[in-house]
Amino acid sequence: MIYPENFERKIGFNEIRTLLKGRCLSSLGTEWVDKELHFMHDFEQIKQALDEAREYKIFEEQTDEEVETEFFDVREALLRARPERTFLEELDLFNLKRSIASVLSYAKLFTQKVDDEALSTTDADTENNRGQIKYLYPALGKMACDVAVFPDIIRRIDNILNKYGKVKDTASPELLSLRHQIEITTRGISHSLRSIINEAQTSGYIDRDVTPTLRDGRLVIPVAPALKRKIKGIVHDESATGKTVFIEPSAVVDANNKIRTLRAAERREVIRILQEITIEIRPHIPELISSLHFLAHVDFLRALNAFSNSFGAIVPNIQPKPSISWMRAIHPLLQHSLAKHGGKVVPLDVELRPGQRILLISGPNAGGKSVCLKTVGLLQYMLQCGMPVPAGEDSCPGIFDDIMIDIGDEQSIENDLSTYSSHLQNMKVMMKSANSRSLLLIDEFGGGTEPQIGGAMAQAILKRFIDNLNFGIITTHYQNLKHFAEQTRAVVNGAMLYDSKLMQPLFKLKVGNPGSSFAIEIARKMGIPADVIDYASKLVGKDYVMSDKYVQDIVRNKEYWEAKRRNITLKEQQLESTIARYEREMTDFQLERKRVMADAKAEAKHLIEQSNARIENTIRNIREAQAEKEKTKNLRNELAEFKTQIETDTDEQDRIARKIAKIQRRQQRKADGGDSAKAKSAAEQKIAATKLRNLSNSCNSQSSVSPSNNNKVLRAGSYVRIIGQSSIGRIESISGKSARVLFGMLYTQVPVSRLESCEAPKEENTALTQNATFVSKETRDAMYEKRLHFKPEIDIRGMHIDEALTAVSYFIDDAIQLEQSKVRILHGTGTGALRELVRNYLKTVPGVKHFHDEHVQFGGAGITVVDLA
Template sequence: MIYPQNFEQKIGFDQIRNLIKAKCLSTLGEEKTDGMAFSSDYEEINCRLEEVVEFVRILEEEDEFPSQYFFDVRPSLKRIRVEGLYLDEQELFDLRRSLETIRDIVGFLQKEDEEDEDSHSPYPALHALAADILVFPQLIARINNILDKFGKIKDNASAELLRIRRELADTTGSISRSLNSILRSAQAEGFVEKDVTPTMRDGRLVIPVAPGMKRKIRGIVHDESATGKTVFIEPAEVVEANNRIRELEGEERREIIRILTEFSATIRPQVPAILQSYEFLALIDFIRAKALFCMDIKAVKPAFEEQQIIDWIEAVHPLLQKSLAKHNKKVVPLDIELTSRQRILLISGPNAGGKSVCLKTVGLLQYMLQCGLLIPLNERSHAGIFENIFIDIGDEQSIEDDLSTYSSHLTNMKNMMKYCNGKSLILIDEFGGGTEPQIGGAIAEAVLKRFNQKQTFGVITTHYQNLKHFAEDHEGVINGAMLYDRHEMRALFQLQIGNPGSSFAVEIARKIGLPEEVIADASEIVGSEYIQSDKYLQDIVRDKRYWETKRQNIRKKEKQMEDTIARYQQEIEELERKRKEILQKAKEDAEHLLQESNAKIENTIRTIKEAQAEKERTRTARQELADFKQEVETIDTAALEEQIARKMERLREKQKRKEERKNKKAETAPMQPKAKPICTGDYVRIKGQTSVGQVLELNGQNAVVMFGLMKTNVKTERLEHADPPKTSNVMAKATFVSSETQEQMYQKKLNFKQDIDVRGMRGDEAIQAVTYFIDDAIQVGVSRVRILHGTGSGILRTLIRQYLATVPGVAHFQDEHVQFGGAGITVVDLK
């Protein structure tokens, strides 16, 4: 249960919802975001949180997650449930691409972890979502048989469509040939200009003719130019063919509609299952948007427990954080703890000290968590679950309901007392305010007593002294203070639990400049006892803050000492391990030596026997060798022990000297210089690359950099300083010339036109002009050019094409399409 109805607006969750919607890829995810709701089911919340945690890992670690085509085709699919309706080409194209995305996402989430011996999915929560999702491979294949990769109906989508389009192409080609023949005849007789080419009007191929010559060509006048100097005539010879084209185009449209209608009829029974797959796509879009938002606010999943607990470390209000970040400021993090022993936190302190922000932070983060969102705090934090959250904050005055501010507060208190229990969280700002302080404080104390009796949890802000005393005297309620620096007279926005806070009313009044006699009168009115108690309270808070700082410093020193001890312990263990390895190696060497000695002894004895020596002498030799073996073992072991001890001592001394040098170096190390800003003329490289270029100009955060023969715009944050290229004097001169050439090439590329008109030129003039034109085109890297030579007798066209056939940089040349000039223009493709 959430109370009141405008709870989300009061804590700012409506803004969170809008920020998440902005990160959705389609209306699929936006609808899910609108439906995001508070839950009190532990398993459901934990599952939602795990989904977001896993998707954050995907966004941080994976590059291949399919997120390109999130199309919402649900309205189109619902429409074709009606018999006879069909998906058009664009809808079918969107259906195919989005079904492919669903298929790829399911495949991605169901892949097994290659590093896991048990072959489990690395994303178990998301894997469970994709477990029963249908991916429709046959449907995708069927659409691929109908549409090409650009979303257009294929020629072979049906045999009838193939026949129609072939006839359409043949008819268009015959019209083109007929028009070119008529045009050449008209040009030969002088009825039409030499450079005229067929054009298109109202979907029909026509010839542009001067008005005075329109009677010379038999046909239909379809249009005239805006100036009236040109009329467009469809020759009588091609009228029937053009009419046939219109008929074929109508047949083509009807056949396409038939194909789409037939396809829509086949998928109509599968529409419910397809819609279910789109629900999965919507959910993935929603989870992805939540993950992106949580990454923006640096949110994590705390230790989530199925009980009522708030034990937060360094919690941050995400909206306040984003707002302050725009002004290069940071939020002071909040440490707060609510447990079964201290359920209700009563926060006091000066106005504008952060009490309301603290209360809203608790409300917003707990609500976000139970809506399935990660929250910005330290990952060592612990968070629980509440069945109900109640809030009373701000001015609730209502003219329509004839409620004053205080009446509205009392109405909220009544509802909270009626519905709250041990699994509820209440958030009340300025508890007891809005009426006469004495009775207001008394009512607030009575209400607080009921809350405590019902074992409810809560965060309450107040200025009333009687409530602070109540918290001191009753178990389950604890005081807290928003800290204030009374020397600098500024709020510290830090929450300290354990003692009540002072309102610093006298100090703030004195800072503002209220007359001292007024402050003295006020102090006399409330009495010296109240002033002294408030002063003692300030002193307690100050002293506690002082000792808290001391305690933190001691804890930091202890941590450093523990780290040092752990490091030395690790080094000692490593030395001991090396010592054992050396001993083992020495024993192995000694054993090997003894084995060799035994072999030698046996050889000696065998030699003695072969020499038939006396038995007594043989026994003596064996005894001497045994004594020698024992002596070697004893002496070598003692020597090795002594040698190892010396080596260990040297290792310790060496490690100690290394630590001393390291500490001395750290103490005397100079500050790192700040990075030098990028300026015009500097030599730079793109971070992570090796090519060195020179900055030509700066435009705000962008720089124009010349890398070799290429200019490029680069963000200055992506650049770093580099040493200028090392060149000799000769090379320096060559570089200077090359720079001028680079500028000329850059200008040439900007001014280059991809068409040349050589009509009216003699053959040798035309060839020379085309030669220069093709050379320039190859230099600036153009892939296609056009040469306008007209038709005429065809001599100029033949000469030019003979030349093009000899140029190595020319890949291919052909006539322009009949609609754009036909044989009067040669299109050249360059390598």
């Protein structure tokens, strides 16, 4: 039920119809809009109509084929051709052919079937739907599946009519012969007329630019009235001014008569052909009219799609039960009007939660209350007419059986109705007819009479609506209704927001708060004298004015705190997302760290095994070779190359291990003891390299050292060489088990056990000795660069035991090599474990003369000062 009868006019749906009809291509579509576009309350019908609109939009976007879009209403011509001996004219036949060609094109495309491979095998209804046709566009396919198409009629008409809609010469042999005779006769007349005209022009009877013309189907010559007797013939007509007469020369009268006879025969033959094809079409006229009805539906869908695209309309998810849930809803007519002037509509969110059935909207005049009510009414009506609506995708409206509206002034002199009486009449119908599936739209509820009794009546009627379980949108200014809504669960207040600073409406609806009328503020803005406003405020009382102000403050504060709550919720979501991301990254880092450590341990183990195997193999080969010095020398060289490669790999592993340890200390200071594994693996590689070096030297000593040389006492000034090498050096000093030896220009600290005594080099071999101990320029540059950047202090605080020991050993080796006299090791006090470790290690280093605590002013026991030899 739609109440009242002028419902469509009140909510603006008549204008929607007009806009739709303006987008139709033919009277078929406009008639569909007028007759078939109506309010529906059956859920399945509404869903089918909405699905058709949605699928047609997809169809137009996806189809690449050329679609016939010629829509002609030939129903009247078909009805005229139903009696016997009647026929369709050429134009009607041509329009029929084009229309049913469009029907055939759309029906073919709408009923495209889905490939079997494209069907989901997991569909729960597969067994139930087995054997049913599955269309690519289900709703459009259902609409087009029973439409009759007439490809034979299209081909038959194409054989008769040309592309301009005229009967072809080849439509019949008789017609072809007649038109051939007409053409030959016409050419003969033209030849005769040209001869007569040339003769008359030569004689000066007619002008040079005169040509034959056609009058009443006959070829004639235009001649001046004074000279009409100069040319023998029949005068057929004269011009409107009387200055020209049209003469048919006697020589062509018989030929023109023949043409008239032939044209009459041609017309009879054309009619015969049209009657013949009409006889073929006549049995199919009911089906053809039904097909044109389908074409009208397509024209409507095409126009509806263009309308929806221009307004940004969508097909929302609908539910069969009554519900009000419109998000970002827009009044299409208001949008259309404002767009002409560059304005924009403010979208509205109108939603009633479960248990809420009536929205009571209050707020200032001209604040948008009526627009909000009309927007809900128009969109709901459009939806239940099967039309897409301009709203958000997350809208989820329901379906109502009835929509009733009370808006505007319905006073009537004829029916003796005042404004208030007309409102009461509408309320009476609503209370009597509305049910739990009815939507009531009431503007200015209770208005039109004395405010006190009007407010009381409005509250009583509102209570009846609640008892009847009606849904509704109601606008009002009455305070008692606002208080009633606050106390009643089924009714919720809504406010049209107003900017009290700029004194202008915001046209935004806020559900959950009552609105203020801002009567005093608006009056002050309009320039009403201040004393008048003050007097009015005194009349209503301070409590009323303050209560209105309190409402404004409550609304403003609630909006502020809700904005705060939204921001906090957003920040919490962002924080949770960030924490989850960091946790994922930390997990990935831990897994990568474990993988790197496992790889390092495996590499170190493999390196040790490889080193041991290579050393043992070399020793075995040397022993087997015995006196073969050349082979022994080659084996030593191979072992030296392998040693160099291992040490290079070890240095690289040390560098990687130190870098990883540094990253771990910076990012995860309190991580578990897993970091030590990396340094430990690097230390194992260093140990392997040291073991390889020592065993290599041992191998060299077995193959090249004379036992008698080791028995000589070594002292300062003795000439020595490292066991297994040929370079000769001189001992500068001996400290404990270590000796400082000068090889060429380079001092080296070497354990005494690795030295053997030798004869002093002869003068003639000095150059050879110098060559043997020569240091390349690249080596000197590298040593200089290292000395330049060397820092005589190292900080090992926070390192693990193995990592600290490795770092200190490298540091002391570099300091000795660079001939540093004093270095400092910063280990801190703490538990004293690092301090003890460092000092135990320093005791084993031959190049360390002495170590002690730093002065108390510079760190005390937290720093160890090392004096180097």
